[in-house]
Amino acid sequence: MTKILSPTPDNVELVAQVLGQGGIAAIPTETVYGLAGLALHPEALAHIFDSKERPHFDPLIVHIPTLWKSLAALDEANLVDSKMLGPLAKKRADLLIHELWPGPLTLVLPKNALVPDICTSGLPTVALRMPRHPLTQRLLELLGQPLAAPSANRFGRISPTSAKDVLSELDGRIQYILDGGKCEIGVESTVIAIAPDGTVTLLRPGGTPIEAIEALLEIPLVRQERVSTHAPEAPGMIESHYAPRKPLILLSAPVLELSDLPETLQPGTLQSRFASGKIGLLVASGNKSQSALKLQELCGSPVIARSLCAADWNAAEASRNLFSQMRFLDEFDIDLIVAEPCPGPSAKDGLGFAIMDRLTRAAAPRNAPMEDLPEAPIEKKAEKKTGLKKKAK
Numbered sequence: 001m002t003k004i005l006s007p008t009p010d011n012v013e014l015v016a017q018v019l020g021q022g023g024i025a026a027i028p029t030e031t032v033y034g035l036a037g038l039a040l041h042p043e044a045l046a047h048i049f050d051s052k053e054r055p056h057f058d059p060l061i062v063h064i065p066t067l068w069k070s071l072a073a074l075d076e077a078n079l080v081d082s083k084m085l086g087p088l089a090k091k092r093a094d095l096l097i098h099e100l101w102p103g104p105l106t107l108v109l110p111k112n113a114l115v116p117d118i119c120t121s122g123l124p125t126v127a128l129r130m131p132r133h134p135l136t137q138r139l140l141e142l143l144g145q146p147l148a149a150p151s152a153n154r155f156g157r158i159s160p161t162s163a164k165d166v167l168s169e170l171d172g173r174i175q176y177i178l179d180g181g182k183c184e185i186g187v188e189s190t191v192i193a194i195a196p197d198g199t200v201t202l203l204r205p206g207g208t209p210i211e212a213i214e215a216l217l218e219i220p221l222v223r224q225e226r227v228s229t230h231a232p233e234a235p236g237m238i239e240s241h242y243a244p245r246k247p248l249i250l251l252s253a254p255v256l257e258l259s260d261l262p263e264t265l266q267p268g269t270l271q272s273r274f275a276s277g278k279i280g281l282l283v284a285s286g287n288k289s290q291s292a293l294k295l296q297e298l299c300g301s302p303v304i305a306r307s308l309c310a311a312d313w314n315a316a317e318a319s320r321n322l323f324s325q326m327r328f329l330d331e332f333d334i335d336l337i338v339a340e341p342c343p344g345p346s347a348k349d350g351l352g353f354a355i356m357d358r359l360t361r362a363a364a365p366r367n368a369p370m371e372d373l374p375e376a377p378i379e380k381k382a383e384k385k386t387g388l389k390k391k392a393k
């Protein structure tokens with residue numbers, strides 16, 4: 001029932017038509033594939049939440065056409081209410097928009113009253129991004145309207161970076177996936193919030209290096225702590241996310257530098273916990289066979305390895321491959337995934353920092369099953385507005 005469409009002009013128009021009529025479709029962006037719908041259309045948004053099984057407390061990012069490249073244009077498009085911002089905040093927002101859009105940077109700004117509550121989870125702010133992928137931009141241009149497009153996966157799972165990945169997440173739940181090949185960046189956008197007084201807070205590291213933002217604004221970003229429970233006031237800061245189905249253990253150093261194994265991987269413990277004790281190793285860089293062999297010797301279990309980089313460490317290559325390699329191991333016949341950290345100082349800056357964020361969250365203790373989540377008040381409003389009910393689970 002779900003069809004992958006090659007990106008011919010006719011197919012791009014077909015997808016634009018589906019979206020323009022309030023439908024939803026998976027589309028490529030430079031970060032990851034998104035599940036798109038009109039951002040100002042509550043019914044389309046309710047359909048996105050349902051198809052992804054996304055809880056209503058997690059707000060969506062609104063994707064905008066390149067024409068709207070200023071704070072004034074965002075005001076005019078009825079997305080932002082920049083009256084709420086002081087002069088410093090306005091100056092900083094405009095500088096970021098001017099220098100770093102289009103690209104993998106999301107700005108959280110005070111919202112215009114016309115942005116539906118279901119889009120922002122009832123928050124007074126809206127998250128905006130101007131994607132640079134030519135197909136995403138072509139769709140936005142054809143529509144002349146903004147698109148909400150969270151990653152096209154079921155909530156909490158690994159984000160898709162190819163049309164085939166989307167199919168394995170949402171087959172039968174949506175009609176079309178527009179195939180734009182493999183995503184160039186491979187991790188989601190960097191999300192920052194600009195407060196009325198001009199304070200800029202990092203909400204999620206991602207495709208735009210934090211150093212680039214700090215250098216431009218000439219200030220350090222305020223960092224926000226992650227939370228281990230679901231907390232509507234801290235969207236996107238939930239600790240367990242981007243997670244494979246299999247348990248994932250994040251090592252403190254590359255295998256070839258390890259002398260000790262974490263408790264779970266000690267010979268005996270591993271085999272008593274898992275039937276076969278087979279391990280999938282996510283190697284950061286270097287010779288993956290050598291790393292696999294050493295881990296096999298240390299823990300006494302068979303190891304199959306996949307690598308983020310074909311040879312030496314390259315952060316852009318690693319981020320492009322991160323989710324697809326994690327997904328490969330998740331679907332392979334193994335019991336658990338063991339991941340190496342980014343090597344040395346690369347774990348702390350640029351894309352390395354975003355990769356470490358995703359690995360740490362994939363390794364975090366998993367949250368309560370969806371049935372146990374508190375209901376966001378917004379869900380009731382959305383049901384009323386759209387007449388749609390959340391699927392019974």
Ligand code: AMP
Nearest residue numbers: 059060123125126127150151188235236
């Ligand atoms: P994604 O799941 O990749 O579409 O990213 C959506 C994320 O954007 C959320 O999980 C939040 O981290 C962030 N976000 C969106 N809207 C807001 C908002 N109004 N305030 C704070 N963060 C937001």
Ligand code: MG
Nearest residue numbers: 150151152159
């Ligand atoms: Mg996501």
